[in-house]
Amino acid sequence: MDQNEGMRRAAWKMSGGRCQLCGKIPASQREITFSRNVGMLFQRREYSVRGHMCSRCMHRTFLQYFVLNLCFGWWGAISFWVTTVFFFQNFWNYVMGLFELWKEGHG
Numbered sequence: 001m002d003q004n005e006g007m008r009r010a011a012w013k014m015s016g017g018r019c020q021l022c023g024k025i026p027a028s029q030r031e032i033t034f035s036r037n038v039g040m041l042f043q044r045r046e047y048s049v050r051g052h053m054c055s056r057c058m059h060r061t062f063l064q065y066f067v068l069n070l071c072f073g074w075w076g077a078i079s080f081w082v083t084t085v086f087f088f089q090n091f092w093n094y095v096m097g098l099f100e101l102w103k104e105g106h107g
């Protein structure tokens, strides 16, 4: 956790600790990041979403990014590797996010 994340977390807690996607409680104390790549053969673009999420938004966003990576991610030499890394990163963040909720007693 870097210093900025600590400050963002404090601000988030002060504002009620809600899910930053849908506004529900409880949300994970841990910031979750999901990333996706769009490969266009010789170009590519990255998108990501970051925030404290409830379990429903975690499931939904993970699945959405998984499908979008699967459909649009691979198209290009660099994109192929970037998308592979994103798959593992997203999965890891997903598991850690759910684990965090479970640890906090909301699993």
Ligand SMILES: [Zn+2]
Residues within 6 Å of the ligand: 019, 020, 021, 022, 023, 024, 053, 054, 055, 056, 057, 058
């Ligand atoms: Zn939510």
